[in-house]
Amino acid sequence: MTIEEALAAGAPPIVAILRGIGPHEAVAVSEALVAAGVRLIEVPFNSPDPAVSIAAMAGALGDRAAIGGGTVTSIELSEALAQAGGTFMVSPNVDPAVIRRSLDLGMDVLPGFLTPTEAFAAIGAGATSLKLFPGSVLGSAYVKAIGEVLPAGTRIWAVGGVGPANVAEFRKAGVFGIGVGGSLYKPGDEPEAVGAKARALVEAWMACEA
Secondary structure (H helix, E strand, O other), X not given: OOHHHHHHOOOOOXXXXXXXXOHHHHHHHHHHHHHHOOOEEEEEOOXXXXXXXXXXXXXXXXXXXXXXXXXXXXXXXXXXHHHHOOOEEEOOOOOHHHHHHHHHOOOEEXXXXXXXXXXXXXXXXXXXXXXXXXXXXHOHHHHHHHHOOOOOOOEEEEEOOOOOOOHHXXXXXXXXXXXXXXXXXXXXXXXXXXXXXXXXXXXXXXXXXX
16 A cells, blocks of 8 residues: 555555564554554664564555655665565655655655755655654744745655644644654554554544544
8 A cells, every 4th residue: 555545545644653663563563553543654774674574564554554664765775665565765865866766666755854955856856745854843834934935736744743732733834744753652662552642643633624
């Protein structure tokens, strides 16, 4: 399942960032996330055996969730992600070669940017969704300001310090989606605990639409 397919099926645009997760817990935690309504799941490549976790998650949940990889900083990692069955790529930076290769491999891309220059470089490489990081440090006013100069249809995803307490503020500023890491999952967290936090996050997101 791709991000677009998950969104079309009603998933909120929330990416769960499972930094540090290991293969032994990947499927159980992902099942808890999907049950809670979070169906965009990222395994950063600086986690233990990330390709193994991604492959296991894609095999178990690929028809119900979009499984991707984060911290993709090279073409080699992009290729490893696609081979493992990942359907979207998230990076902390803008590398046009990595963006283009990921698109060539049929994956959605979410390159990380900070400045307008980086945003337009990513768009020039073919990206239509951009990850603003760190979102909470820059603030919602920055989201609103930069959104006014980006091409129509560009999707800004805020990552870093965004959660139930401030999601309404960021949505009002114009973010399309969010990514949530440490406040949702830390290595060793039980699936039930992750699921409870995910439900609270989804409820906060949906409350903005009420």
